[in-house]
Amino acid sequence: MLAGAMLAGWGLRRRDTAGGAAALGAAALLYRGGTGHCHVYEALGVDHGRSRGTGIAADRFSDTRQRLGGRRGILVEESITINKPIAEVYRFWRDFEHLPQFMEHLASVTVRDAGVSHWVATGPAGTRVEWDATIINEVDNQVIGWQSLQGSTIATAGSVNFDETEHGTRVRVRLQYDPPGGRLGAMVARLFGEEPNQTIREDLRRLKRLLETGEIPTTEGQSSGRRTMVMHPSARKSGQHSYSQRPLRAGAAR
């Protein structure tokens, strides 16, 4: 689900360091390919039967588990520290309908019934991805884990852990997903040059800013001299002193 949002959004991202990103993706795949190890399930304790979860039968997820446990699948891990009490951070995240407030590419999340929610992400050129997910593990103020339901367009699983530190609440996110085939798969392949960690890092940064300050700092919509071409008459008058007497042309920003 979160992964889906990221997945759909990568194409819009410009925070590239293409080489590093490709290497990161490749490393994750190699690691997974070599070990068949699933970090999300490990974080959740699912593989080790330590789940204190909702008690839903495990075979309901066998499809997702298979798809994420194999050679395919991508893992992203990021963390951030938020200067707010753990209970407040946990509560905010636990209501998944809050997530689109800070996850840039998530259009909506609708909670349907006990643990099941419907997710909509939008991506490049009007791409729209939808899936259903369910909570598979939750411990108050410690961990929330989820995965997509069988048959979803995207197989995805994720977890978020919360710990108290001297600088605030540490939030650690792990996401895994298996890119779908077909048209979406082609898009994913094209997006491989981007940097998934940076995407999720920016999402977490927005979460931190929203919770700590109540808003997300921005400069979008502020004034600048980039879209003006008329120099003030008095400026023109003193233009003889100016380093540049040329007013900016419209659209000539940068």
Added chain:
Amino acid sequence: MRAVCWEGTNRIGVQRVPDPSILNPRDAIVRITSTAICGSDLHLLDGFIPTMRRGDILGHEFMGIVEEVGHGVKNLNRGDRVIVPFPISCGNCWFCTHELYSCCDNSNPNAWMAEKLYGYSPAGLFGYSHMMGGYAGGQAEYARVPFADVGPFKVPQTLTDEQVLFLTDIFPTGYMAAENCSIQRGDTVAVWGGGPVGQFAIRSAFLLGAGRVIAIDTVPERRRMAEAAGAETLDSMDPDVFEKLRDMTGGIGPDSCIDAVGLEAHGPHLDYYYDKAKTMAMLATDRISALRQAIFACRKGGTVSVPGVYGGFLDKVPFGAVVQKALTIKSGQTHVQKYLPRLLRHIQNGDIDPSFVVTHRVSLDDAPLMYKTFRDKQDGCIKVVMKPN
């Protein structure tokens, strides 16, 4: 409104731009009554600070009257007269709650850019490049002030604009530079750079108990201004600055050294030409001859305090001297908000009248000329104050 815009290296213009508006709940709009050109603005003029874009509104030393507040601002009202600190600080993050306001975690919308250069992002600043947030600055008729419930500081009507304007930056910057020296009563403090920050560092060092201050600058009127505060002075172009400092301190060296010059230093020695060649060839980002000399001249176990702006990667830093002489280096963009109450008290008590530093009073439209006059130290220029309205 009219605003001073960066149009490229060596190109400053005054343009008509849209008036600012409230974008976030904790914003305010301030009608600017006085705004100054800072020495650090000259680094923008000269193209030393990366990630500037044509059309960026400059200026981070401004004050005025609150015109409008967002619904999240409860402690300011329309009509309040405020000075606006140059770092934008949220007041909520771990750093702000520890009075490290210039290290605010939340105010830089382009934190990812600064992280690429610095590892972690400092606070957003007004009018000081996109890496530092890309916020429109205050050399304009109006400015949008984010986190207005934390930054803007109300000032009494009994004080003039020129008495309080420099609380926005250079007074606290000079003060923090002196405070960072951990001055013991009677200490000798050497200050490189007699520009506005150097002048406030000199006076702050005396306020904090220094016995002697030695100011080092090549511009005669700046040395005279330093002498007026009780400092002894040396000419920075004198090749014997180190020897003279040594003699003046009985062979020990100054207890602390303040570099209020920053990344565009000039000097009489070969290392200046080396820096100049390297920065011109884009092989280095900063010219650091003042910093080298400060480190070299400082007594063993002393402190080198660096309020001067450095931006990137410094070449030929005599770090051996730092280690072998057990020096402490302290620096940082100023945590302005932390110092405001005590510095306002100093002004009200008459311990200092910051208006001493002003040499030029002009209108906003004169900005292009005044940037050049200030940079080239012509016409006795030390500090320029502009009146936008």
